[in-house]
Amino acid sequence: MCINAFNTSRFLCYQVYLYGGQVTSWKNNSGEQQLFLSKKASFKPPKAIRGGIQICFPQLGNHGVVEQHGFARNRLWSVDESPPLPDTTSDCHIDLILKQSEEDMKTWPHSYELRLQVALSPRGDLILTSRIKNKNADGKPFQFTFAYHTYFSVSDISEVRVEGLDTLDYHDNLQSKIRCTEQGDAVVFESEVDRIYLSAPPKIVTIDHEKKRTFVLRKKELPDVGELASFFFLNLAYSILWKHEWLLWHLILFTSMVCRR
């Protein structure tokens, strides 16, 4: 099942699947699609939907005991009827929730409530806010990683540059995760790229020269950024969560037609 959100002009502005709690479509105010979704995407288990914005939880990649990028992207989320998230100024928002299942407890034995709010600002920004609460009855803390695994729709990858990551250290997944330092003033894609940049700034800009389009990504409480050729990008949080504690983090995506070279 998916939920379609329309803006006041009745344009479809975004679409969210309960499967994976995944945004699969986001259009700007001119009705242009901003996210990549594979034509071969499957919308049911066991595969995650290839495209849009995947939610990686409780683990990113294969650094842990559960499957690659965690199980949240392969689970059916529910509509959150009583969201405790702060009021948004958007009148176009959807609140979802994921809780532990008996099956998942076998590999990751923790009780939690993971909430996701997807909202659209009046000017068309897509705003994702997540909040997690430790509900372990025995009071044990748990450790997790989280990522918004975003697939942006771009033209030819050789026409794309990413700004905001210069001078940062990164782990190169194509070279056994060795630590390197970014030397260029922007990241460009001449061959395969698969990296995690550490302590990235809150604003990162992706410029698509061919489509004459700029994506601006703003993040809060998400320290690192992943960079991949071809269309994805992700934002990571790593944390240990203590009993009754909760964490909140945001991702704001803004797109414009201004193109700088």
Ligand SMILES: O=P(O)(O)OC[C@H]1O[C@@H](O)[C@H](O)[C@@H](O)[C@@H]1O
């Ligand atoms: O095929 P998956 O599990 O969705 O992962 C896609 C990509 O996810 C990225 O986070 C990894 O760094 C890549 O190595 C991987 O190819």
